[in-house]
Amino acid sequence: MPSVGNQTPRGARPNSLASIFERWNRKLHYYIGLYLLFFVWLYSLTGLLLNHSAWKFQQFWPGRMVSAEERLIQDPAPGSDLDQAREVMRQFGIRGEIALPVGRPTPARLEVRASRPGYNYVILADLSQSRARLETTHVNAWGVVRALHEFIGVRLAGSGTRRNWIVTSVWALSMDAVSLGLIVMVVGGYYLWWRLPRKRAWGVVALAPGVLCCGAFVFGLRWLWS
Amino acid sequence: MRRLYPITRDLHLYLGLFISPFVLVFSLSVILLVHGWVPAASPEPAVRTVTGLSLPEGLERLKGRDLVNALRPVLDAIGVKGEVDFIRAIPGEHCLLIPVHFPGRDTSVSINWEKRSANIATRSDGWRGALVYLHKMPGQHNASVRVNSLFMRLWKWFADATVYLILFLTVSGVYLWTALRAERRIGLGLIAAGAFSFAGIVYAVCR
Numbered sequence: 346m347p348s349v350g351n352q353t354p355r356g357a358r359p360n361s362l363a364s365i366f367e368r369w370n371r372k373l374h375y376y377i378g379l380y381l382l383f384f385v386w387l388y389s390l391t392g393l394l395l396n397h398s399a400w401k402f403q404q405f406w407p408g409r410m411v412s413a414e415e416r417l418i419q420d421p422a423p424g425s426d427l428d429q430a431r432e433v434m435r436q437f438g439i440r441g442e443i444a445l446p447v448g449r450p451t452p453a454r455l456e457v458r459a460s461r462p463g464y465n466y467v468i469l470a471d472l473s474q475s476r477a478r479l480e481t482t483h484v485n486a487w488g489v490v491r492a493l494h495e496f497i498g499v500r501l502a503g504s505g506t507r508r509n510w511i512v513t514s515v516w517a518l519s520m521d522a523v524s525l526g527l528i529v530m531v532v533g534g535y536y537l538w539w540r541l542p543r544k545r546a547w548g549v550v551a552l553a554p555g556v557l558c559c560g561a562f563v564f565g566l567r568w569l570w571s
Numbered sequence: 572m573r574r575l576y577p578i579t580r581d582l583h584l585y586l587g588l589f590i591s592p593f594v595l596v597f598s599l600s601v602i603l604l605v606h607g608w609v610p611a612a613s614p615e616p617a618v619r620t621v622t623g624l625s626l627p628e629g630l631e632r633l634k635g636r637d638l639v640n641a642l643r644p645v646l647d648a649i650g651v652k653g654e655v656d657f658i659r660a661i662p663g664e665h666c667l668l669i670p671v672h673f674p675g676r677d678t679s680v681s682i683n684w685e686k687r688s689a690n691i692a693t694r695s696d697g698w699r700g701a702l703v704y705l706h707k708m709p710g711q712h713n714a715s716v717r718v719n720s721l722f723m724r725l726w727k728w729f730a731d732a733t734v735y736l737i738l739f740l741t742v743s744g745v746y747l748w749t750a751l752r753a754e755r756r757i758g759l760g761l762i763a764a765g766a767f768s769f770a771g772i773v774y775a776v777c778r
Contacts, residue, residue, distance in 0.1 A: 379744075379748065379761040380768075382745070382765055383765055383766055386738070389733075389737045390734070390738075392730070393731065396727060398710070398711035512776050516772060519768075525602075531591045538584060548584065550585075551585040552588040552591065555591060558729060559592035562596075562674055562705055562722070562729070563674060563698060563702060563705065567673055567675045567695075570653075570673065
């Protein structure tokens with residue numbers, strides 16, 4: 346079997362820029378692929394699950410577990426809704442990405458919705474009586490893996506919502522990294538293919554239908570029905 | 572074994588080339604979604620009204636997929652193409668609200684079954700909106716209604732094909748890497764580092 350890991354482009358000196366680029370482009374193609382292997386598997390398989398939400402084995406919502414508890418709380422210090430929400434969540438010992446309603450009906454009422462994969466929390470706090478009720482919805486592993494695919498902490502485009510849990514930010518960063526890694530692999534892969542003259546023609550035969558089909562979905566349909 | 576390597580290498584190359592535009596679509600749309608860089612639909616919709624609609628009998632009694640199927644000829648007749656997201660009935664106003672999507676275009680149809688008229692508002696959200704829409708479709712919601720248009724049936728097929736081919740590309744890629752003896756040690760290190768990062772982040776998110 347040929348070892349193609351350290352080839353030098355034809356006509357290039359081993360230490361020329363072209364040669365270094367060639368070598369590292371090839372290495373990066375499989376280094377990135379190997380590093381991102383588990384992330385790619387996760388997003389691919391969960392994407393498949395989301396595409397086939399009717400598949401029976403992955404139905405997690407009917408089997409969800411809901412629990413509730415009510416307790417006295419220490420009134421959170423004056424501050425933003427987010428700070429107060431964090432303080433109340435700390436007292437319940439829960440963590441997650443917080444979604445606050447647009448406004449509070451009265452300053453004494455605080456409603457907090459928070460989530461992390463597998464758990465959804467709703468806290469209704471009555472600060473005038475220093476009481477709060479926490480409702481927790483817990484779903485099984487299928488619910489967790491599906492949530493991982495969508496857990497970005499930004500709810501609506503243009504809504505101005507921002508991630509408020511560091512873990513969500515790290516997860517979103519990993520999504521960015523996986524996406525950028527795949528883009529680098531694809532673009533680097535095009536170059537690797539182009540450097541194989543004997544495979545160019547068949548490569549065009551393989552690439553062209555992909556470009557045409559994809560372009561039809563992204564641009565063509567709109568143009569066709571405009 | 573000797574024949575398997577070149578066959579796998581060629582399949583990795585050609586299948587990878589075929590599916591690469593779809594991988595780019597999914598990757599770019601992730602970045603748009605993660606950062607909320609999805610443009611809002613154009614603020615001024617193109618609005619038009621159609622009267623004298625020919626509506627099927629008993630429309631108000633239909634639900635779900637049956638209602639979508641019954642309305643499809645009506646939507647075709649008024650020149651609205653695309654995937655019906657859902658249908659909301661407002662019986663008090665004799666009205667059906669029907670959001671219809673194309674990649675990059677969002678049409679809102681309001682049919683009054685008493686007056687037999689339809690108000691149609693069309694907005695454009697450009698190529699970025701198209702990428703994000705395609706990424707999210709067919710999606711997990713309204714499963715009984717979704718995939719009610721030809722283009723969505725095709726897209727679902729391509730989205731599935733993207734997953735299956737990516738799985739093949741990863742497995743074949745690992746096999747091709749194992750043939751590179753000089754790269755085995757660093758490759759193993761990278762797999763271990765990736766697995767460690769992956770497990771660590773998933774644990775932090777889920778625990």
